[in-house]
Amino acid sequence: MRPYQYYRPRNLKEAIDIVSSEESARFIAGGTNLVDLMKRGIAIPEKLVDINHLPLKKIEQKAGILRIGALALNSEVAENKIVKAKYPLLVQALNAGASGQIRNMATVGGNLLQRTRCTYFYDTAFACNKRKNDTGCSALGGINNMHAIFGLNEKQNEDSCIAVNPSDLNVALAALDAVILVMGMKGERRIAFKDFHRLPGERPDLDTNLERGELILGVELSMENLSKHSHYLKVRDRAAYAFAIVSAAVALDIDQGTIKAARLALGGVAHKPWRLYEGEKMLVGQPVSDSVFKQVAEISMLDARSFEHNAFKMKLVPNVIVEALKIAAGRP
Known part of the structure; x- marks a missing residue:
């Protein structure tokens, strides 16, 4: 160092x-x-x-909005009474990430900025556009079993980087339509979570749309009726500390067997947490049933494409979507 x-x-x-x-x-x-x-x-x-030491650690509820300070520790957020009652999805995602020791040090703001765990990014002997732009992507022709299958429709995205966002928390926040509060030289601004992280494009070395010097102040979540039927499902190589091969965050509003609202997001499959908007639309107004869940999974895979070593994700991902939906809906 x-x-x-x-x-x-x-x-x-x-x-x-x-x-x-x-x-x-x-x-x-x-x-x-x-x-x-x-x-x-x-x-x-x-x-x-x-x-x-800056005043960014509070977790508080005001006027139907939950605000989590950027310096709140992952372990503190997971144990907070309001979060546990209103956002069990968030608690599950946090507890699925890293080890207890790391959760006692890692902050919410840092988790939002967590960089990829791509092997080629961490090994400076290999070319990596994310580490240094315009040098190439070694993962394209290398061992890419942990890499992206979504967000590759534009050739510019595929050629530049196929690494994935590693954060479990980010997947849950994507599903919950979080808002990120930041402050920079121009003052404060609010960023919808869907606009916070980037696809690789011409600048795969940039993970977010933050401007230079902007500091994350916190995260806001609205109090919606999505706590009763939610689940975070993480598939990984081992039960201990490991990053997701594929994960799914699901939150449903169910009334008398009919789905009134739905949120779906995936992890381990794209350069950013991946929302399944078409699948969400399809779920609304539908009865809770395995056949509906399977149709949603099929539709969600239409834009996916794999590489030599991650073709298994084309079967694994729809299975994870169906299983997460079933668990969230209370169907064993």
């Missing part, structure tokens, strides 16, 4: 000013991802701006 300067800003403005004005400066909170990247020489910040 290369030497760096450490800063402890007095307030939000000072923290944002430093990172906005200096290209090599980075915010650091729990550091569970950033420090790993620094050790491997992938991230080489010259200045680390410690934000842990």
